[in-house]
Amino acid sequence: MQRWGVPLLGCIPDRPFLGCPALADLERLFDTRLIGGGRHRFRHYRVPDINLVTTSLKRFLENVRQKPSRTLYVSHVTRDDIILGFLGEYTRLKRRGVPFESALILCGRENKYDVCPQILDILKDPELADVPIMIAKMSTHDAMGAMRTLTPKLNIGDNHRVEIAVEHYEPHIDFELLLERTSSPVPLSEEEVMEAATRSSTLGAAAETAAAAAVASTEAVLS
Known part of the structure; x- marks a missing residue:
């Protein structure tokens, strides 16, 4: 770069957290809204902690209790047992005063699969209004692929990510040189x-x- 006369304004190391999608990012990705848990919209999940549920209810509940608390589960909308098990685990931990940070994405191709009306009524129950669940109108395969290739963008409402981004970038950028290179050497008059x-x-x-x-x-x- 010195040979070409290109100034180095900064060299920023990777910060994995900035690449972790928040539920708000997934709402935009799937063009949907959270059924519940809206106040957790800016909760972030690591891509390695996105878990596709293909097991029995028994095994799923074992996984929920073994995996990190903040795990994002993806299931097909027809898996009523998984949905009820997820809600049951939330209720169990809530009674014990234990934070429940997992979220559930229900997938099903539009006009082909949908959530059972009775299950949907349960999801909309005020007692479960704090459980982060959303519906994605696509197959689980497509949803998993979309999330793995997603590049989250900074969102002005995501204060936590913005603060971390500023703290991470600021020490690695030569702002004096940046201003020097981008400022006009002679300020223009109003005329x-x-x-x-x-x-x-x-x-x-x-x-x-x-x-x-x-x-x-x-x-x-x-x-």
């Missing part, structure tokens, strides 16, 4: 700014006039 704006407007009008004349000339030839 110069107005003159530049007028010149730009005049050139734009001239271009429009020339384009209109060209169109009119072409139409005359064709007629």
Whole structure:
């Protein structure tokens, strides 16, 4: 870079957390909204902690109690047993005063699979309003693939991620050099700014006039 005269403004090491999707990122990805647990919208999940449920209810409950508390489970919408088991585990921990940080994504191709109406009524029960669950109108295979290739973006409402990003980036960027390279060496006066704006407007009008004349000339030839 020195050979080419390109200044090095900074070298930022990787920070895995910044690549962890929040539930809000998944809402945008799947074009959906959380059925419950809206206040946990900016809770983040590591990609390795996204778990596709393909086991029996017994094995699923064993996994829930063994895996990290903040695990994101993906299941098919027709797995009523898994949905009820997930809600049951939430209720069990809530009674004990233990935080429940897992979330559940229910997948099913649109117009082919859907959540059982009775199960949907249970999900909307006020007593379960704090359980993070969302529905993705696609197959579990497509949903898993989409999440693994997702690059989360900074969201102004995600204060935690923004704060960590600022703390992480700031020490590794030469802001003085950045400002030096991006600032005008001689600040423009108000008159110069107005003159530049007028010149730009005049050139734009001239271009429009020339384009209109060209169109009119072409139409005359064709007629």
